[in-house]
Amino acid sequence: EAGVTQFPSHSVIEKGQTVTLRCDPISGHDNLYWYRRVMGKEIKFLLHFVKESKQDESGMPNNRFLAERTGGTYSTLKVQPAELEDSGVYFCASSQDFGASRRGVTQYFGPGTRLLVL
Amino acid sequence: AQTVTQSQPEMSVQEAETVTLSCTYDTSENNYYLFWYKQPPSRQMILVIRQEAYKQQNATENRFSVNFQKAAKSFSLKISDSQLGDTAMYFCAFMNRDDKIIFGKGTRLHILP
Numbered sequence: 045e046a047g048v049t050q051f052p053s054h055s056v057i058e059k060g061q062t063v064t065l066r067c068d069p070i071s072g073h074d075n076l077y078w079y080r081r082v083m084g085k086e087i088k089f090l091l092h093f094v095k096e097s098k099q100d101e102s103g104m105p106n107n108r109f110l111a112e113r114t115g116g117t118y119s120t121l122k123v124q125p126a127e128l129e130d131s132g133v134y135f136c137a138s139s140q141d142f143g144a145s146r147r148g149v150t151q152y153f154g155p156g157t158r159l160l161v162l
Numbered sequence: 163a164q165t166v167t168q169s170q171p172e173m174s175v176q177e178a179e180t181v182t183l184s185c186t187y188d189t190s191e192n193n194y195y196l197f198w199y200k201q202p203p204s205r206q207m208i209l210v211i212r213q214e215a216y217k218q219q220n221a222t223e224n225r226f227s228v229n230f231q232k233a234a235k236s237f238s239l240k241i242s243d244s245q246l247g248d249t250a251m252y253f254c255a256f257m258n259r260d261d262k263i264i265f266g267k268g269t270r271l272h273i274l275p
Contacts, residue, residue: 092261153207
């Protein structure tokens with residue numbers, strides 16, 4: 045079974061440009077999460093999709109970040125315009141959905157996209 | 163605020179030795195989940211072990227085991243008979259009631275031949 049995949053693996057852009065990151069979750073996983081690790085800091089939650097709906101986007105840093113999950117399959121995270129502080133590793137994770145009756149379901153992570161804004 | 167602290171930024175041990183990675187966390191929740199994730203160099207982050215807070219028994223997965231002390235909010239990872247393939251960044255993580263994962267800063271572990 046294929047794991048979570050992310051594209052691209054690396055991206056180097058200039059400040060002010062736009063970058064779009066893609067995540068393909070494990071097939072059948074309704075939950076999709078985005079996390080980010082800025083250099084030297086903890087991995088932090090950005091947002092959570094259940095199918096195509098945003099369940100929680102409390103971790104999104106500002107309105108320069110836009111996440112979508114049309115059709116409830118893959119997701120994209122667009123940064124427009126990119127700033128220097130957006131540099132870091134962006135992780136995607138997915139998990140099965142068992143509803144409110146079961147919590148603590150394991151999240152499976154992708155390899156991350158390393159973004160460098162110059 | 164919920165936090166996870168890993169006090170060892172980097173560690174090195176000889177192959178076949180046992181190593182313990184420390185982790186403490188802070189939460190006011192009573193029912194939660196704890197994880198150790200491993201990220202080998204240039205590779206995917208994978209789950210090593212998980213612990214449910216309401217279970218007193220410490221989780222084990224082959225050479226990996228945890229020492230879960232709920233009252234002390236401590237969740238250390240022990241790797242027995244360490245192997246070269248255990249070289250990785252290890253993240254301690256806490257899952258809250260909203261299923262968000264809160265991570266520590268990580269411990270970079272080097273297994274030396």
